[in-house]
Amino acid sequence: GAVVSQHPSWVICKSGTSVKIECRSLDFQATTMFWYRQFPKQSLMLMATSNEGSKATYEQGVEKDKFLINHASLTLSTLTVTSAHPEDSSFYICSAGGTSGTRDTQYFGPGTRLTVL
C-alpha cells in the first residue's frame, strides 16, 4: 500500500515559536495532500487542501496566516504553525491522495503530536 510519512512524530515548543511539520509520500506522487487536526477523543477535522505548485485552500475558520502550507513538490507538503499558543496543541495528520483504487482514496501519515507550553 501507499506510504505517507510525517516528521517529526512529536514536538514540544514554547508559546510564540513556530513549528514546521513535514508530510511525505514515499512511494507515489501526490498532487493533492490534506492537513487535518484531531483533538482527544474526537474525529479528524480538515484544515486545508494542499495542491502542488499552487496556494492551499483553507477550510472555514482556519487562519491561513497562522497555518502556513507549502506543497513544493509532488512528494512533500509542509505545515508551519506560526506563533504557536497552547490552544494549538493537537494531533496533526496529513494525507495524500492515492492513485490505486479510486481517486478519492487517501493514505494517512502517522501524525504529529504538537504540545505548546
Place this chain on the structure above:
Amino acid sequence: TQLLEQSPQFLSIQEGENLTVYCNSSSVFSSLQWYRQEPGEGPVLLVTVVTGGEVKKLKRLTFQFGDARKDSSLHITAAQPGDTGLYLCAGTTTDSWGKLQFGAGTQVVVTP
C-alpha cells in the same frame, strides 16, 4: 452538524462477540472509506466502497454500502482484542473535490 452520522459512539464487547457499526447520511457519496485508528497513530485504510449495494469482506470484517450510497455498515465477526480501536467512516460527495467528510468515530473496545 456532521455530514456522516456514526453510531454507536462507543462499543464495549467481550472477545468472540459480533459487532456492527453504522454510518448514515442524507447525502449521496461517490465513495466511502472505513478507517481504523489507534491512539497516537494515523488512520489506517480498511476498505473503499464505491458501488451501491456493494459488499466487501476482509477476513472477519464485512463492509456494506447502501443501495442509495447514503449509508454503510461495518460488521466484525468474533471480535478479538486486536480489533480494539477508533473506527472512522469517511466519504466523498460529487461536489467535494476529493475532500473526505469524516464521521465522529466509534470507539470499539474488545476485552479478553
